[in-house]
Every structure is written in C-alpha cells, then in structure tokens.
Amino acid sequence: MNFKSQFPVIRCIGIGKTYQNDKEALFGIDLTIYHGEIVVLLGPSGCGKTTLLRLIAGLEEPTSGTLSIGGQIMSMPGKFIQPEKRKVGMVFQDYALFPNMNVRKNIEFGIHGTQDLLDRTEEVMRLVGLTKLANRMPYQLSGGEQQRTALARALAPNPSVILFDEPLSNLDANLRGRVRSEIKQIISETKATCIFVTHDQEEAMFLADRIAVMNNGRIEQIDIPEKVYNQPLSRFVAQAMDPVCFIDVQIEGTTLKSELGDFSIKQTEETPVKFQLLIRSNSIVPTQEKFNSNAIVIANEFRGSYYSHIVQLKFNNTVELHTTNKSFKEGQSLELTLNKNLPYHLYSGDKYVKTIEIN
Amino acid sequence: MKLLYLTCLVVSIFVVIPVFYISIHVINSFESFIDNLWRIKTLNLAFNTILLMTSVVLASIAIAVPSAILTIKSNLPLKKILRVLLVMPIVFPSYIYALIFILAFGQNGITQKLLTRIGIETIPSVYGFFGTFLCLTFLCFPYIFISVSASIMKMDTSYEEVAKSLGKSYWFTYRLIILPLLKPSIIAGCVLVSLYVVSDFGVVSLLHYRTFSSVIYNHYETIQRGTAASLSSIIILIGIIVLWFYKISETSEPQYRSNAAVPRQGSLIQLGKLRWPIAIFLMLFVGIILIIPIWTLIYWAYDFTLNYSQSFKPTYAFNSIYISILGSLTVVAISIPITILIVMKKNLWTRFIEKASYTGFVLPGIVVALSVVFFGINFLTPIYQTMTLLFIGYLILFLPVSIGILKPVLMQINPKLGESAKTLGASNLRIWKTISVPLMAPGFFAAFAILCMLIMKELPVTLILAPLNFGTLATSIWTHSTEANFGDAAIYSLVLLVITGSPIFILLNRGVK
Numbered sequence: 001m002n003f004k005s006q007f008p009v010i011r012c013i014g015i016g017k018t019y020q021n022d023k024e025a026l027f028g029i030d031l032t033i034y035h036g037e038i039v040v041l042l043g044p045s046g047c048g049k050t051t052l053l054r055l056i057a058g059l060e061e062p063t064s065g066t067l068s069i070g071g072q073i074m075s076m077p078g079k080f081i082q083p084e085k086r087k088v089g090m091v092f093q094d095y096a097l098f099p100n101m102n103v104r105k106n107i108e109f110g111i112h113g114t115q116d117l118l119d120r121t122e123e124v125m126r127l128v129g130l131t132k133l134a135n136r137m138p139y140q141l142s143g144g145e146q147q148r149t150a151l152a153r154a155l156a157p158n159p160s161v162i163l164f165d166e167p168l169s170n171l172d173a174n175l176r177g178r179v180r181s182e183i184k185q186i187i188s189e190t191k192a193t194c195i196f197v198t199h200d201q202e203e204a205m206f207l208a209d210r211i212a213v214m215n216n217g218r219i220e221q222i223d224i225p226e227k228v229y230n231q232p233l234s235r236f237v238a239q240a241m242d243p244v245c246f247i248d249v250q251i252e253g254t255t256l257k258s259e260l261g262d263f264s265i266k267q268t269e270e271t272p273v274k275f276q277l278l279i280r281s282n283s284i285v286p287t288q289e290k291f292n293s294n295a296i297v298i299a300n301e302f303r304g305s306y307y308s309h310i311v312q313l314k315f316n317n318t319v320e321l322h323t324t325n326k327s328f329k330e331g332q333s334l335e336l337t338l339n340k341n342l343p344y345h346l347y348s349g350d351k352y353v354k355t356i357e358i359n
Numbered sequence: 360m361k362l363l364y365l366t367c368l369v370v371s372i373f374v375v376i377p378v379f380y381i382s383i384h385v386i387n388s389f390e391s392f393i394d395n396l397w398r399i400k401t402l403n404l405a406f407n408t409i410l411l412m413t414s415v416v417l418a419s420i421a422i423a424v425p426s427a428i429l430t431i432k433s434n435l436p437l438k439k440i441l442r443v444l445l446v447m448p449i450v451f452p453s454y455i456y457a458l459i460f461i462l463a464f465g466q467n468g469i470t471q472k473l474l475t476r477i478g479i480e481t482i483p484s485v486y487g488f489f490g491t492f493l494c495l496t497f498l499c500f501p502y503i504f505i506s507v508s509a510s511i512m513k514m515d516t517s518y519e520e521v522a523k524s525l526g527k528s529y530w531f532t533y534r535l536i537i538l539p540l541l542k543p544s545i546i547a548g549c550v551l552v553s554l555y556v557v558s559d560f561g562v563v564s565l566l567h568y569r570t571f572s573s574v575i576y577n578h579y580e581t582i583q584r585g586t587a588a589s590l591s592s593i594i595i596l597i598g599i600i601v602l603w604f605y606k607i608s609e610t611s612e613p614q615y616r617s618n619a620a621v622p623r624q625g626s627l628i629q630l631g632k633l634r635w636p637i638a639i640f641l642m643l644f645v646g647i648i649l650i651i652p653i654w655t656l657i658y659w660a661y662d663f664t665l666n667y668s669q670s671f672k673p674t675y676a677f678n679s680i681y682i683s684i685l686g687s688l689t690v691v692a693i694s695i696p697i698t699i700l701i702v703m704k705k706n707l708w709t710r711f712i713e714k715a716s717y718t719g720f721v722l723p724g725i726v727v728a729l730s731v732v733f734f735g736i737n738f739l740t741p742i743y744q745t746m747t748l749l750f751i752g753y754l755i756l757f758l759p760v761s762i763g764i765l766k767p768v769l770m771q772i773n774p775k776l777g778e779s780a781k782t783l784g785a786s787n788l789r790i791w792k793t794i795s796v797p798l799m800a801p802g803f804f805a806a807f808a809i810l811c812m813l814i815m816k817e818l819p820v821t822l823i824l825a826p827l828n829f830g831t832l833a834t835s836i837w838t839h840s841t842e843a844n845f846g847d848a849a850i851y852s853l854v855l856l857v858i859t860g861s862p863i864f865i866l867l868n869r870g871v872k
Contacts, residue, residue: 059778083781090782096775100797109793110783157783 003037003209007071009161009193010056015065017051025051026217029065033161033193038184039222040196040204042240043214049197052214053163056195057090058083070160089154089162093169095146097138103149104134110157120156128152128186143171144179151183155190162187164196168203180206201241205229213237231345233352238278238345245317246276246347256356259294259314260284261337264359275346275353281320283344284311284336286328293333300330311336364708367697371715374755376734378595378718401593408570408597411491411563412556416549418496423503424545426641428533431511433628436638442508444645446501450860451652452816452833453498454561455852458840459652460485460494461565462659462849491568495556497648502555503548510544511537553601557594558723560819565840571597572725572819579729579823591726598721660853663846671847672835676854679815679831682746686753687810691803693754694761699795701762702769713762720759724819727755732823745826752820757813761806768802769795812859832858 010033017026026048033039041049054060056067058074058081066076069088074081089110097106107124111117125131128148138146147167154162167183168176184207187194198204204211205225212222213236221233232238235246249258252272256263284295298318299310309321309328313336321328321336328334338344340358347353429435430442448456464485483489514537522532557571564573571594578590630637664671701713719727731752772795780790818833825834832855839848 057778057782059781083778084784084786086782087784088782090779092775092779094773094775096773096779098776098780098794100794109780109785112784153779153783163782 003034006035006037008032009035009070010195011066011068012052012056013066015052015055015062015067017048017055017060018063026055026062029217029219031212031219031222033195035193036191037209038187038194038196038207040198040208040211041214042198042201042204042211044199044240046216047214048217049214050165053090053165053195053197056161057088057163058086087157087159089157089159091147091150091154091162091164091167093166095138095150095170097141097146097149097153099138102135102137103130103141106138106149107153107156109153112157120158124152124156127155127189129182144175147171147179148182151186155186155192159192161193161195164194166197166199168198168200176203183207205241213240215240231352231355232278234350235276235347236350238347242280243320245279245313245319247279247313247317248274248315249277249346250274251346251356256358258338261294263338263340266357266359267354275348278345278347279317279319281308281322283339283342284319284321285339286321287335287337293335295334295336297328297330297332297334300326300328302326363696363700367700367712368708370693370697370754370758371712373751374758375715375718376730376751376755378722378730382592401590404569404571404574404590405593405597407488407568408557408594411488411495411568411570412553412601414492415495415499415556416552418492419500419503419552420545420549422496423500423548424507424538424541427504427507427511428537428628429630429637429641431508433630434634435630435641436634437642441638441641441645444649445504445641447649448497449501451498451856452561452818452859453495453559454565454818454833454837454840455656455856456498456652457494457562457565458836458845458848458852459655460490461840462845463651463655464490486567488568491562491566494562494566495559498562499552499555502551503545506544506548506551507541510541514540550602554598554721557597557601558725560723560725561837565837572723575725575729576819579732591723591729594723594726595721598723602721656849656853656856659846659849663850666846671850672830675830675832675835675851676858678829679833679855679858682749682821682825682831683811683814686750686757686814687807689750690754690757690810691761691765691806694758694765694806695803697758698762698765698769702766716762717759719755719757722755724756724817725823728752728820728823731755731820749821749824749826752824753814753817756817756820757810760813761810764806764809765799765802768799768805772798808862812862815855815859 010031012029012031015026015029019025029052041052043049051060055062056069061080062075067074069086073079074086098109101109104121108117108121111120125134128151130145130148130152133141133145138149141149168180171179180203196207208225210222211225211228212219213228214220215236221228221237228237229241232241238244247258247260249256250272251265251269254265254268256265258277295311295313297309298312301308301310306322306324307326309323310318311321311334312318338358343355343357345352345355426445430438430445518536519532522536560572560576563570564576571590575590697712697716701709731748735748776794777790780794816833818837821831822834822837825831832851836848836851836855839851
C-alpha cells in the first residue's frame with residue numbers, strides 16, 4: 001500500500017540532538033511518517049534510533065530542528081510541548097507497567113472521561129486478548145501478557161502514533177516470533193500509525209512498511225523492506241540487512257575481473273574502473289572444477305534447516321555459504337564462482353553506484 | 360517545582376545550624392579557642408576520648424570477628440541461638456546499659472553482694488575508664504558482628520575451595536584470603552563504632568569518664584557556654600579526622616563476586632574436641648553481657664515495685680510515646696520532598712542539600728542540642744524551651760536516617776514508569792498521587808517506625824531541649840541514675856526496653872532464620 005497518499009502524521013525537519021558533553025546523537029534528521037504506516041528504525045546500539053524515538057515522544061528536547069505531530073508543531077526553537085500534552089503512546093522495552101495497579105487500571109490510565117472509559121477499556125482488552133486477565137497484577141503476568149498489556153495501555157487513549165522501543169528484546173527467542181505476529185495483527189486491525197526501534201533486521205523486515213536504517217545519528221536509507229534489502233544505498237545498509245562481504249573488482253569494457261574469476265557483463269565501462277562488489281550467501285556457487293581454489297572453508301555451523309559454511313576469500317573477507325547437507329569439511333579448499341542469475345550491486349567508497357548483470 | 364527547591368533549601372539551612380553556629384563562635388573568639396585547645400585539660404580530654412575510641416574499636420573487632428566466623432562457618436553447637444543472643448546488646452540504649460553496669464557490677468551491686476558471700480570484698484570499680492570501656496565494647500561489638508556476618512554469608516566460597524584443592528590448611532585460608540576479603544565490612548563496622556563512641560553521652564556521663572561529651576554537658580549546666588562551644592568544635596574535628604582516616608584505609612579494589620545464581624554454602628570448619636568448650640565459653644560471655652544485665656534490671660525493678668510503687672509516674676511513658684509519634688511524623692514528612700528532589704535531579708544544589716542533611720548523622724547529640732539552644736536563645740527567643748525547638752533538634756538528628764531509608768525505596772522505582780505515565784497524559788501531580796506515593800508507602804512505614812524507636816531512646820537532645828517539667832522515659836532514667844535513685848531508674852528502664860525492644864527482638868529473630 002502506498003502510504004504517501006495518506007496525510008503525514010509526523011514530520012521531522014532538520015532534527016538534531018547534542019548532549020552536554022558535546023556528544024552528538026542525531027544530526028539533520030528529515031523524516032515524514034504517514035497515517036497508518038509502520039516505520040521501523042533499524043541500526044546498531046548508539047546509532048541514535050532510541051534518541052529519535054524519545055524526541056518524538058517529548059521525553060527529551062531536540063537541540064535543533066522542527067517536529068510536528070498531527071499537523072501541530074510540538075518542538076521548534078523557542079517552543080517545546082511537554083510529553084503529557086502530545087497524543088503519543090509508548091511501549092517500553094521493559095513494559096513499565098504500574099506495579100501497584102492491575103491490568104484494567106493500567107489500561108485505563110491514559111483515558112479521560114467517564115463513559116468512554118469502560119467501553120474503550122473493554123474494547124482494547126478484547127483486541128489484545130486480555131479480557132480474562134483484567135484483574136491480575138503485573139507480577140502475575142507472563143512476559144508476553146505484560147507486553148500485550150503495555151500495548152493495550154498505549155492504544156487505549158487513541159494516540160496519533162504509537163512508539164515501540166525494542167518491544168521484543170525481553171522475550172525468549174521462541175516467543176518472539178509469535179508475539180511479533182500478534183502485534184502486527186493488532187496494529188493492522190486498529191490501523192494505527194507506529195514507529196518501532198529495533199536492532200534485529202529480521203524483525204524490521206517482518207513488521208515494517210518502511211525501514212529507516214540509521215548509523216551514527218543519520219538515516220542512511222529509508223524505503224520499503226524489499227528495496228532496502230535488494231538495493232542498499234551504502235555498504236552500511238547492506239551489512240545491516242544481511243551478513244555480506246565486499247570484494248574488489250575491476251570493470252574493463254564488458255568484462256568484470258575479480259578474485260572469483262572473470263565474467264562477461266551486460267553493462268560496459270569506457271575506461272577501467274575499480275569498484276566493490278556486494279556478495280551475499282546466495283551470490284557464490286562452488287564450481288565442479290577444482291583447478292584454482294579461491295576460498296577455504298574455515299568453519300561449519302549447523303543451523304537446523306541448513307548448514308552454514310563460513311568461507312574465507314582473499315584479504316580475510318568471509319562470507320556464508322548455505323547447503324542442506326554438510327557438503328564441505330573444515331579446511332577444505334573450494335573454487336567459487338558468481339551466481340549468474342542474480343544482479344550485483346557495485347559500490348565506490350561507501351556509496352552505491354550501479355547494478356550490473358552477468359551474461 | 361520551584362516550590363520544592365525552596366522548601367528543601369530552607370530545611371537544609373536549618374539543618375546546618377549547628378555547624379554554622381559553632382564555627383561562628385569559634386571564629387569570633389579565635390584566641391580563646393586556641394587557648395582552650397592547648398590547655399592541659401583539653402589535651403587530657405582529647406587523650407581520653409581517643410583512647411576510649413581506639414580501645415573499644417579494637418576490642419570490638421577482637422570479639423566480633425572470631426565469633427562471627429565461629430557462629431557461621433564452623434560446626435559449633437548452638438550456633439543459631441548464639442547468633443541471635445550475641446547481637447542482643449544493641450537493643451539497649453547506652454544509658455540503660457550503663458545503669459545496669461552500675462547495678463550489676465557497682466559497689467553495692469549484685470555481683471559485689473554475691474562475691475562478698477564467698478569472701479571477696481573489693482572488685483574493680485565500674486566507674487572510670489575500665490567500666491566505660493567494657494560497657495561500650497559490649498554495646499558496640501554487635502555492629503561489627505552484623506556487618507561481618509553479612510559479608511561472610513555472601514562470600515564466594517570458591518576461594519576456600521581453591522585453597523583447599525591446593526592443599527592449604529584452614530588457618531592459611533582464613534588468614535590470607537578470608538580476612539582480607541572481610542576488610543571492607545570490618546571497616547564499615549568500625550566507622551559506626553568510632554562515631555558512636557565519640558558521640559556517646561549516656562555511658563560516659565553515668566560512669567564518670569571524662570570525655571568531651573560529658574564535660575560539655577557539665578559546662579552547659581554551669582553556664583560556661585563558650586567553653587562548651589569550643590569543646591564541641593573539637594569533637595566535630597575528631598569526627599572528621601576519624602572519617603578521613605577510614606576513607607584512606609578503604610580498599611579501592613573491586614570485590615569480585617561469582618555470578619552463580621545459587622550461592623553454595625562452603626564447608627564448615629571442624630573444631631574437633633574444642634567444639635563444646637568454645638560453645639560454653641561463648642554462652643558464658645552471653646551470660647555476662649545479656650543475662651546478668653536483664654536479671655539485675657528485673658531484680659531492682661521488682662525491689663522498686665515492692666517498696667515504692669506509688670511514686671511511679673506513667674506520664675513519662677505517655678510523654679515518650681507522644682513525642683516519638685509526633686516527632687517521627689514531622690521528620691518523615693519533611694524528609695519526603697527532600698528525598699524526592701535529590702533522587703529526581705542531580706545538580707549542584709541537590710548535592711548540597713543532600714550533604715547538608717547528613718550533618719546531623721556525624722554530630723554527637725550533645726553538640727546538636729547545644730547549638731540549637733544557642734540558636735534559640737539568640738534568634739528565636741519566643742520558642743525557646745518549647746516543643747518546636749525540640750523538634751528542630753530531632754529534625755537535625757534524624758533527617759539523615761529518614762532520607763537514608765526513603766532514598767533506596769525511591770531509587771528502586773523504575774524511572775520509565777514516570778515516562779510511561781507522561782506519554783499517557785498524566786501531569787506531575789497525578790504521577791505522584793497514583794504512582795510514586797503508593798510505591799513508596801512501605802518506605803514511609805519503615806521510616807516512621809524506626810524513627811519512633813530512635814526518638815523514644817534518644818537522650819541528650821531531649822534532655823536539653825525539652826520544655827521544663829516535660830519528662831520522658833529516657834530523661835527520667837538518666838536523671839534518676841545520676842541521683843542514685845536506682846530503683847526508679849530500673850523500673851522506667853524496663854518499661855522503655857519492653858516498648859522499644861520487642862520489635863527489634865522479633866525482627867532479629869526473623870532475620871537470623
């Protein structure tokens with residue numbers, strides 16, 4: 001669905017945040033989030049994603065830039081609206097349920113007005129499946145149940161946007177998958193606008209309508225998951241989505257020269273140019289001939305439904321090769337070649353340049 | 360928010376009155392201060408105080424550390440009972456324990472009477488250094504015992520096990536590994552004991568040992584307030600030097616603890632043939648520090664009830680209960696905004712407020728009392744000799760205790776709760792009412808209960824600041840003791856002990872299990 005046809009709920013223009021010790025957490029963030037869409041901020045610790053979330057919530061004040069929510073300016077030089085006056089819901093990593101109140105009272109907390117209160121609480125509890133647990137206290141709930149209570153509590157007052165700060169990190173790995181689906185289902189039923197923060201690319205790809213990959217306080221790329229995965233605009237973004245590696249290549253005319261062999265490509269370069277080529281696990285294929293080995297298997301990992309062979313190329317580059325049986329032994333030399341059925345992206349420096357195809 | 364800051368600043372200023380006033384006085388008459396400092400009498404007092412403090416600390420360590428190790432980590436019989444009984448002396452307020460010493464070991468005391476029958480006519484006098492030293496040691500060693508016990512129980516047993524696997528004897532292990540690891544808890548206990556001894560008033564005054572505390576009170580009585588102030592400043596100096604000295608000897612190396620989810624009990628030291636002899640020895644010791652005192656008290660109280668019961672005044676008990684409840688409520692109430700402020704915001708102001716509130720903790724009660732009196736006489740004459748001044752005294756003394764109890768409770772509250780509430784539209788006031796206060800409630804009750812007990816047992820401040828003719832159990836016990844009306848003193852002591860002692864007794868029993 002193209003959300004850009006909806007109205008914008010959140011607009012960040014030039015948002016920046018610097019801390020007292022001159023530590024810059026965010027610079028020049030321009031971000032627009034449309035009604036009904038789910039945007040995931042993805043990145044490693046320290047990239048600024050949680051800071052951005054907290055700025056939107058109003059729990060911290062930006063040092064520069066303008067932020068508006070639902071068409072109203074919440075923050076700009078000289079103006080700052082407190083979090084309690086913004087209609088922004090938030091679900092924290094550790095849920096932050098009020099320990100002295102039961103589930104129902106927790107959920108009711110953000111609703112004002114009387115008749116609406118009862119109806120709305122019941123509705124929200126039914127939505128997340130907590131009706132039977134309404135009178136339980138937080139310490140009597142399991143992790144997943146606490147999660148759902150936190151979500152219900154944030155949903156109840158009908159906020160403009162719901163913010164999620166790594167909501168699945170506190171759950172067991174096997175629970176995560178199920179809770180993830182439940183959350184996605186609830187959100188789509190309510191058509192809520194959401195922003196998630198996570199460091200898990202799989203989670204990001206599952207939940208997001210758009211993913212914003214962040215690094216060192218900037219958004220490197222924001223787009224639908226398929227584009228971010230298949231056409232990463234920088235090396236960082238590529239590495240954020242998949243374990244990948246880059247090999248040095250040179251293109252002369254219509255020939256691509258690399259350590260994995262020379263290939264004829266569809267595109268052409270007038271003068272010889274050097275690039276870095278993005279290699280994923282499905283980019284490399286072992287060949288039948290064993291004349292020139294260009295790789296060594298350094299480790300084998302059993303991953304349940306497949307084996308992952310860690311293969312070392314020249315210059316200490318490693319890449320994973322997946323097979324269904326344990327086809328290679330540790331220490332075995334291989335000759336690899338490129339998979340001709342895929343397009344390949346070329347990078348210069350850090351940035352994406354273009355895509356080529358092999359004949 | 361601004362209102363909060365203002366209130367807290369005002370309170371801090373109040374609380375710093377003692378130090379402030381005494382410093383002013385010393386600066387004003389600097390020459391006479393220096394004069395006083397070098398007089399033989401002053402040096403004598405300094406020597407006495409330091410001698411007492413050092414000997415009590417050393418003796419306490421000598422008693423507490425081995426008995427802690429024996430009652431926790433050896434196969435001693437009667438371990439559990441001994442652990443409870445050895446800690447019991449902290450139940451006694453110092454002046455009651457001193458009174459008991461006089462009754463039990465004094466010239467006309469029970470021990471004397473018993474020994475005369477066997478033919479021993481004289482025993483060492485309970486007054487002076489020896490009696491004071493013993494009395495304070497028995498009162499103080501439980502603090503080191505408790506501190507060290509906690510450390511022993513939490514200690515990682517891996518060290519002992521490694522030493523054993525390397526073939527070392529118990530003696531080696533304890534000397535070179537366990538004891539050094541206990542150093543921090545021993546030091547913590549020692550700081551408490553040193554400050555306690557330096558600031559003690561009850562024991563030194565009743566047992567006639569000349570230290571700063573007892574002499575300051577005499578000077579106050581004889582209206583030599585100037586000298587009293589000078590001497591007070593010297594006590595403060597000693598206190599500061601003690602703290603500084605301990606800070607240096609604190610180890611700054613981190614104490615490693617294993618992360619094992621379930622800590623294992625180490626193996627017990629095997630005492631062999633010495634098992635029962637040691638146990639009996641410790642029981643005898645308990646007999647001396649606990650059984651004889653209680654028996655003495657009951658004996659004298661019984662004697663009193665038989666002969667003088669008409670002169671028993673229940674008003675003392677009512678007064679004690681009255682000021683402890685009122686005083687406790689006041690101090691806890693005032694400590695709440697201060698605790699909230701120092702936990703919520705960390706800046707220069709709040710750090711000043713926090714440090715200022717702790718002045719009362721290190722000052723001897725007698726010094727606090729005097730400075731409040733000076734302040735009252737010179738600036739607040741209308742309320743001199745009224746309850747307000749008394750409550751100001753209690754505030755200075757016990758504010759740090761209340762903050763000390765409330766602060767960890769408040770800090771345990773997840774800050775995300777407040778942020779969560781904000782995103783749900785709650786104002787600061789609502790967050791308070793519905794979240795912070797209910798979650799702090801257990802802390803309030805604990806602080807109130809503890810302060811009630813502390814105020815009821817308190818002596819010097821109540822003695823000096825309470826209005827005339829307002830006697831409490833504490834002040835009447837002391838006054839009767841100084842006037843040698845031992846029967847009266849004993850009965851009131853029993854009443855006070857029963858009221859304040861029972862909760863501690865119950866808690867200790869639970870804690871040890």
